[in-house]
Amino acid sequence: MPPSVTAGLPIREYLLVALTTAALTFLLTGLVRRFATKVGAIANPRSRDVHVIPIPRMGGLAMYLGVVGGMALAHQLPVLRRAFEYSLDPVGVLIGGGVIVLIGALDDRFELDSWTKLAGQVMCAGILVLFGVQWFSFWVPWGGDGDSLGSVLVLDQNQGGLLAVLLVVTMVNAMNFVDGLDGLAGGLGFIAAAATAAFSLGLLANTGGDVGNYPPTLIAATLAGACLGFLPHNFQPAKIFMGDSGSMMIGLMLAAASTSASGKISYTNFGPADTLALLSPLLVVAAVVFVPMLDLLMAVIRRTRRGESPFAADKMHLHHRLLEIGHSQRRAVLLIYLWASLLAFGAVSVTLFDGAAGFWLFGAGLLLAILVSAIPRLKSRNQGVQR
Numbered sequence: 001m002p003p004s005v006t007a008g009l010p011i012r013e014y015l016l017v018a019l020t021t022a023a024l025t026f027l028l029t030g031l032v033r034r035f036a037t038k039v040g041a042i043a044n045p046r047s048r049d050v051h052v053i054p055i056p057r058m059g060g061l062a063m064y065l066g067v068v069g070g071m072a073l074a075h076q077l078p079v080l081r082r083a084f085e086y087s088l089d090p091v092g093v094l095i096g097g098g099v100i101v102l103i104g105a106l107d108d109r110f111e112l113d114s115w116t117k118l119a120g121q122v123m124c125a126g127i128l129v130l131f132g133v134q135w136f137s138f139w140v141p142w143g144g145d146g147d148s149l150g151s152v153l154v155l156d157q158n159q160g161g162l163l164a165v166l167l168v169v170t171m172v173n174a175m176n177f178v179d180g181l182d183g184l185a186g187g188l189g190f191i192a193a194a195a196t197a198a199f200s201l202g203l204l205a206n207t208g209g210d211v212g213n214y215p216p217t218l219i220a221a222t223l224a225g226a227c228l229g230f231l232p233h234n235f236q237p238a239k240i241f242m243g244d245s246g247s248m249m250i251g252l253m254l255a256a257a258s259t260s261a262s263g264k265i266s267y268t269n270f271g272p273a274d275t276l277a278l279l280s281p282l283l284v285v286a287a288v289v290f291v292p293m294l295d296l297l298m299a300v301i302r303r304t305r306r307g308e309s310p311f312a313a314d315k316m317h318l319h320h321r322l323l324e325i326g327h328s329q330r331r332a333v334l335l336i337y338l339w340a341s342l343l344a345f346g347a348v349s350v351t352l353f354d355g356a357a358g359f360w361l362f363g364a365g366l367l368l369a370i371l372v373s374a375i376p377r378l379k380s381r382n383q384g385v386q387r
Contacts, residue, residue, distance in 0.1 A: 021225030060246025092131025104245030
């Protein structure tokens with residue numbers, strides 16, 4: 001976006017909130033680590049795990065407290081207070097997030113069964129819906145006339161609420177499934193939240209400061225700060241795990257931010273030339289969740305084909321496969337970061353910037369990601385040929 005457009009955006013305020021959230025999370029994680037050790041919330045090594053020593057978990061508690069602090073600061077800033085004055089989305093996220101962190105903390109300590117956790121996830125999604133975090137319209141690529149491409153489904157409260165619940169439950173489990181390497185879920189959460197915040201800021205600029213775009217930016221900014229503040233404690237070698245309390249909170253906040261940003265847009269008076277702009281909210285949502293969603297889909301298919309529960313654990317996730325082909329833990333995590341960043345910020349750049357530059361940058365990044373991913377296989381083949 002040109003400087004003339006960004007000049008009126010509260011970018012510094014959002015950065016201040018994100019950095020404050022990061023600082024609070026970083027400082028509180030040490031205290032939470034001691035608390036987790038004291039109450040026995042310890043991740044003992046299992047056959048499917050990568051770590052080899054017991055490590056405390058429940059880090060999501062520190063992340064949530066950081067989010068609370070960041071939102072409290074935002075409420076005191078005159079510009080960002082609009083996110084609370086014109087919408088209940090942030091309040092819904094604080095309450096729903098608090099409940100899901102409590103459920104996750106209990107699981108980190110007592111190992112709740114899958115159905116209990118699923119019921120808790122649905123309940124937390126319902127809390128978001130009660131506070132208005134739901135879809136009101138949805139674009140579909142069929143049913144258009146000669147002057148428009150596709151059509152818009154206007155959803156009633158039941159349909160919009162059900163769609164929001166499905167998205168929350170899907171995202172919560174996707175982030176939970178992908179949390180298998182040190183720093184992986186935290187880094188993906190940061191990338192996804194930062195991309196969503198950038199997209200929401202773009203909407204804020206393009207709509208002339210529409211107050212409806214303040215809540216998703218605030219939700220995404222505080223989540224990005226929480227993930228950033230937790231990463232120094234969690235990156236390999238990890239001193240603490242976020243546990244289900246953290247991964248489920250990330251999934252819920254991502255779903256809430258995406259719904260708040262994309263589910264309330266008015267898709268009216270559009271033509272074929274506006275197709276990309278109409279698709280951009282869904283494109284960004286799909287991009288930021290692609291990596292965990294792909295892993296989740298593969299896991300469900302793999303387990304059901306074996307006659308197991310979709311929630312049964314195994315050691316065949318995407319990060320496990322990267323380790324098998326020769327990547328180290330850190331390289332596997334950084335590689336997944338690269339793919340997630342490419343998809344998320346590629347979608348954002350195509351959405352917010354005109355011209356072919358975004359497509360060329362995306363193509364170059366895609367080529368780089370493919371080459372870096374294939375390095376271990378290329379090395380092994382070269383070594384085989386030399387022998």
